[in-house]
Amino acid sequence: MTDLTLEERLEEAVKTLKVRGVRMTPQRYAILSYLLETRSHPTADEIYKALADRFPSMSVATVYNNLKLLKEAGLVRELTFGDQASRFDGQMHDHYHVTCIVCGRIDDFEYPPMRFIEKEAERLTGYATAEHRMEVYGICPACRKAQEEAKQMAMVTAKAAGNEH
Amino acid sequence: MTDLTLEERLEEAVKTLKVRGVRMTPQRYAILSYLLETRSHPTADEIYKALADRFPSMSVATVYNNLKLLKEAGLVRELTFGDQASRFDGQMHDHYHVTCIVCGRIDDFEYPPMRFIEKEAERLTGYATAEHRMEVYGICPACRKAQEEAKQMAMVTAKAAGNEH
DNA sequence: GTTTTATTGATAATAATTATCATTATCGGA
DNA sequence: TCCGATAATGATAATTATTATCAATAAAAC
Numbered sequence: 086m087t088d089l090t091l092e093e094r095l096e097e098a099v100k101t102l103k104v105r106g107v108r109m110t111p112q113r114y115a116i117l118s119y120l121l122e123t124r125s126h127p128t129a130d131e132i133y134k135a136l137a138d139r140f141p142s143m144s145v146a147t148v149y150n151n152l153k154l155l156k157e158a159g160l161v162r163e164l165t166f167g168d169q170a171s172r173f174d175g176q177m178h179d180h181y182h183v184t185c186i187v188c189g190r191i192d193d194f195e196y197p198p199m200r201f202i203e204k205e206a207e208r209l210t211g212y213a214t215a216e217h218r219m220e221v222y223g224i225c226p227a228c229r230k231a232q233e234e235a236k237q238m239a240m241v242t243a244k245a246a247g248n249e250h
Numbered sequence: 251m252t253d254l255t256l257e258e259r260l261e262e263a264v265k266t267l268k269v270r271g272v273r274m275t276p277q278r279y280a281i282l283s284y285l286l287e288t289r290s291h292p293t294a295d296e297i298y299k300a301l302a303d304r305f306p307s308m309s310v311a312t313v314y315n316n317l318k319l320l321k322e323a324g325l326v327r328e329l330t331f332g333d334q335a336s337r338f339d340g341q342m343h344d345h346y347h348v349t350c351i352v353c354g355r356i357d358d359f360e361y362p363p364m365r366f367i368e369k370e371a372e373r374l375t376g377y378a379t380a381e382h383r384m385e386v387y388g389i390c391p392a393c394r395k396a397q398e399e400a401k402q403m404a405m406v407t408a409k410a411a412g413n414e415h
Numbered sequence: 416g417t418t419t420t421a422t423t424g425a426t427a428a429t430a431a432t433t434a435t436c437a438t439t440a441t442c443g444g445a
Numbered sequence: 446t447c448c449g450a451t452a453a454t455g456a457t458a459a460t461t462a463t464t465a466t467c468a469a470t471a472a473a474a475c
Contacts, residue, residue: 108440171432
């Protein structure tokens with residue numbers, strides 16, 4: 086199993102880009118390494134802000150340009166969520182996501198790719214299927230806890246209101 | 251199994267809306283019935299254009315307003331695809347979609363809801379999961395045929411070019 | 416019918432993303 | 446090491462889907 090370090094993955098990525106005739110710039114390198122090391126699935130704007138102190142003059146257009154380029158080179162995946170901003174994932178091994186419907190947090194989870202669903206779609210519709218996307222939605226542990234506490238609070242308040250007469 | 255006709259489903263939907271205190275207007279009725287009878291997963295703009303001859307003065311905002319309202323009433327589902335326009339689905343029984351990456355066409359296919367993946371995400375991440383979304387991507391039969399023909403054409407042309415000397 | 420209030424339609428506002436383009440920087444070769 | 450071709454950057458305008466605003470209109474309960 087290939088289990089590379091961050092540095093090795095970065096080196097690989099730079100090589101991949103060079104083969105494609107893509108020049109390496111400080112901004113590009115920073116965006117790439119930021120995406121390879123984080124697991125936070127950042128938006129373009131979050132990346133922009135995260136690098137703002139190191140590249141105060143960097144344009145938000147540069148972030149978008151590079152994200153598109155990295156995506157085309159197969160180094161990054163774009164996760165779209167309706168009209169909200171896209172999120173970007175530098176972890177290119179197959180995995181699925183759970184999204185918190187309260188706070189927007191996204192977590193990874195490992196599960197064998199469900200290729201059977203593509204085959205089934207193929208059989209039923211005549212499409213030549215190539216891939217699938219699957220997102221699970223729920224409430225993350227932190228937000229569950231917050232909701233639990235809010236409920237407790239409401240009960241205490243209700244009880245107090247009931248007693249005051 | 252409840253297998254209602256279009257008229258019965260419309261009647262049901264109108265009742266559901268009335269319970270929620272939603273008034274019925276000609277525009278709203280037209281949008282609703284359009285969504286219940288089509289299987290084309292139209293965008294807001296497509297609905298707007300489809301009803302333009304019957305409601306020449308209808309605003310595009312009215313279409314959006316009603317789509318949101320119908321969605322909140324559980325009568326319609328919104329399918330989002332990145333930064334492209336959302337598509338709307340009036341078929342509320344559980345089913346999945348295949349999307350053509352060439353022409354954008356969307357087809358339904360029936361498959362038992364994969365609740366196990368929600369349970370697995372729950373176990374692995376501690377989320378309280380509620381639902382999931384799964385989209386298969388591929389090339390529809392029509393576009394496959396078109397690509398096949400284009401390939402044939404290219405071969406013939408190449409052969410002709412090879413012979414001309 | 417009157418009245419209340421949800422709805423419509425016109426238009427402005429918003430937000431993410433892409434396009435444009437002059438200026439700058441990379442990198443292979445002289 | 447310097448040079449030149451050209452790719453990349455950064456500033457800004459443009460685009461597109463969607464939402465907000467609000468005065469005028471129309472449902473529907475009485």
